[in-house]
Amino acid sequence: MLWIKALHIVFVTSWFAGLFYLPRLFVNHAMVSDRATLDRLELMEQKLYRFMFPLALLALVFGVWLWLGYGITGGWLHAKLFLVLGLIAYHLYCGKLMQELKAGTNKRSHIWFRWFNELPVLALIAVVILVVVKPF
Numbered sequence: 001m002l003w004i005k006a007l008h009i010v011f012v013t014s015w016f017a018g019l020f021y022l023p024r025l026f027v028n029h030a031m032v033s034d035r036a037t038l039d040r041l042e043l044m045e046q047k048l049y050r051f052m053f054p055l056a057l058l059a060l061v062f063g064v065w066l067w068l069g070y071g072i073t074g075g076w077l078h079a080k081l082f083l084v085l086g087l088i089a090y091h092l093y094c095g096k097l098m099q100e101l102k103a104g105t106n107k108r109s110h111i112w113f114r115w116f117n118e119l120p121v122l123a124l125i126a127v128v129i130l131v132v133v134k135p136f
Contacts, residue, residue, distance in 0.1 A: 001069050008062035015059050016124060018052035019087065022094050023117035029101050030110040045098050056091055060084075075136040083123050083130075090119060 022045060029041045063084070072078065100106045108116075129135070 001066070004062055004065050004069065008059060008066055011055055011059035011062060015052060015055040015091075016120060018048055018055065019091065019094075019120040020117070022048050022052070022098075023113055023120075026094075026097060026101060027110045027113040027117065030106065030108065030113050042102050045101070049095055049098055052091065056088070060088075074134060076130045076134045079136075080127055080130045083127050087120065087123055090123075 025041055025045050025048070029038065029045070032038060032041070067077075072081075097106070097108075
């Protein structure tokens with residue numbers, strides 16, 4: 001089971017790297033207007049988003065495997081699972097934002113994207129505290 005836990009951590013960490021970087025690309029996208037830079041950012045966003053999906057899927061697969069092996073024990077795990085659902089929604093919402101940026105229909109400023117970029121950081125802090133401290 002330790003191998004499964006290690007793989008879960010590897011894929012969660014990799015997925016989070018994308019969750020941190022993709023909204024940062026959105027910040028840049030919202031700040032520029034020249035076509036060459038926009039094309040490059042759109043390509044980077046698309047490739048990163050496409051790469052993040054299998055990372056998220058593998059993180060979830062190994063997480064479910066751990067869940068089946070250890071069971072749901074404690075309220076901390078329920079809270080973690082709630083945060084994981086929020087992260088999945090965040091990931092999917094990033095896809096929607098990416099499409100809006102590409103279509104030129106985005107109405108959000110780079111400042112909004114800067115704040116949006118902080119949400120996975122807060123989720124990561126909460127998840128790590130829940131998993132390590134198991135406060136309830």
